[in-house]
Amino acid sequence: MKSSLLLILSLFAILASGLNVAPLAIGSSCSLFPDISNVQLQVNPWPIIPASPTSCILTGSLDKNETIGSVQVGQEYKSTWTNNLITVNAFYAKGQTFTFNYNMNSPTQSGSYTEKFTVLQSSTSNNILCWQFSFSI
Numbered sequence: 154m155k156s157s158l159l160l161i162l163s164l165f166a167i168l169a170s171g172l173n174v175a176p177l178a179i180g181s182s183c184s185l186f187p188d189i190s191n192v193q194l195q196v197n198p199w200p201i202i203p204a205s206p207t208s209c210i211l212t213g214s215l216d217k218n219e220t221i222g223s224v225q226v227g228q229e230y231k232s233t234w235t236n237n238l239i240t241v242n243a244f245y246a247k248g249q250t251f252t253f254n255y256n257m258n259s260p261t262q263s264g265s266y267t268e269k270f271t272v273l274q275s276s277t278s279n280n281i282l283c284w285q286f287s288f289s290i
Contacts, residue, residue, distance in 0.1 A: 180286030189213035189282040209255040215245045222275030229267040
């Protein structure tokens with residue numbers, strides 16, 4: 154009982170202090186050899202709310218000089234993929250932070266979904282990074 158009360162009071166103290174707590178890591182790499190490291194994905198709201206605007210922000214640090222041509226955003230539902238190719242065409246120096254903002258309306262049909270972001274190199278369309286996350290409605 155004392156430990157539960159101590160935990161509750163500790164959480165209250167953290168919240169009252171205004172301390173910014175980092176969000177949970179969302180997603181995982183689907184790349185064998187990514188050229189972007191320190192990848193983070195923020196999804197808001199999380200968990201996803203059916204039929205609501207959803208913001209996805211993917212960030213990472215370039216491991217070498219790279220021109221990013223596009224990002225392919227794919228969504229899988231019941232083994233069917235829907236893809237959207239978004240043009241970027243921007244040069245990033247080694248160590249520079251890449252930020253990709255994507256807004257979508259979350260699905261309405263119940264079931265399991267996978268959202269995948271594939272960052273593609275400009276001249277060859279090679280996969281620089283693949284990052285995916287799953288959610289259920």
